[in-house]
Amino acid sequence: MFRNVAELVELAEKEQIKIAEVMIRQEIEVSGRSREEIVAQMDRHLEVMERAVERGLQGVVSRSGLTGGDAMRMQRYIEAGRFLSGETILDAVSKAMATNEVNASMGVICATPTAGSAGVVPGTLFAVKEKLQPTRIEMIEFLFTAGAFGYVVANNASISGAAGGCQAEVGSAAGMAAAALVELAGGTPSQAAEAMAIALKNMLGLVCDPVAGLVEVPCVKRNAMGAANAMIAADMALAGVKSRIPCDEVIEAMYRIGAAMPVALKETAQGGLAATPAGRAIAARIFGAAATK
């Protein structure tokens, strides 16, 4: 059993196994289910993610009409070839948005770790697929690795926007994705932990301020940036860059910041972008004047 990132990395290094394998072994022990059952369930979750990305890239629209179509727009832009950053990173951005657009349209997604942050992990995985050519089992392992880091955050801090702000949702997702990207690319367990630390550090303090209380604005674009952040953090860790603050202490800092964050900025739709004139106008349009008190 691991309780924090340090123990997770130590277990993987001592046993000379991947972080994904540490997570699978723990799941077998905790659930009493067989390895085959557990891997098969993760495979089904991977399928849900694939379907959501495909659907989102074809273009969906949410009930409110606030989001949808941007994932498709980004794909067209990539195809036109005149982008500034890079193809892989923009693909991750587009696929992260695709998932969240499907989520906003009340479609079926897999929460990773939450629905509001469901785009980051699959977005990055499917974006590096072409470059790294992972096997199906390696893609499944990617999700176990992401899950192992998310498990630590969930138990030591929070993965709920209402309890910890967006840093707890998209921040956690970015950290999870960064760590899993490192492992998929052949990095070490400690490099995976560095990637998680670097990604999460850059999400600290991010508030949860959804316009009209909907998981749409700014959630879709925060997933886009969470995916971009994860990609860069993974590259930095693979290059040998280290976080001066250990990963577990970054997680602890995230928890404390979340606890100190005003309630108006924790998924109550009372502050931040939700409280801007444009944000209030959108809420009034959707729910009527009563909802904008």
Add this chain to the structure above:
Amino acid sequence: MKYKSVFDIIGPVMVGPSSSHTAGAARIGLVARKLFGRKPEWAHISFYGSFAETYRGHGTDVAIVAGLLGFDTFDDRLPNALEIARIEGLDVSFFTEEAIPHHPNTARLRIGDDKGKLELVGVSIGGGKIEIIELNGFDLKLSGHHPALLIMHNDRYGTIGAVASTLAKHAINIGHMEVSRKEKGKEALMTIEVDQPLSDDLIQELEQLPNIIQVTKLVD
């Protein structure tokens, strides 16, 4: 450890848009439905904290009603739950409460029909996970993720022992157990989370024990 399984993190598979406000809410409704044992005819649902502020935006109201109708988080009928409730004769009303709850995502459900009623308080703690913290006035802690038994019984000596022995006979291990009562010698509630699936035979056997009023199985 609040989160035990990797599928609490990479999961659930669910209808959007919010794991805490949609999937968690559906699960609270579903637990209430299972405890009640049948479709209720009416439901009074009170929202607290963030639930009260944003329930319409996240479809929290729709999701709780979906749960009461017996739909799981990934059921594609979920978005249409309010309409389905109307057609099936489940009369729902929603209230927003000013009181500040211990956790921001809290809902109190009062449901019933002409034969009985039930009241529970559920909390959505994030990522689709829930806890049931109150049932018919009893405080309890129930994650909704392990096979669990709720046993209403008379507060008499030997009752807890008899239940534990029966579970042991069926090779069922108790992971978490709580006993609460409102008053000495009156009605009491056992909450038992176990590691193995619970058969119908076992439930019947428990119901035959002395001083047992009602046995409800939650989550297989």
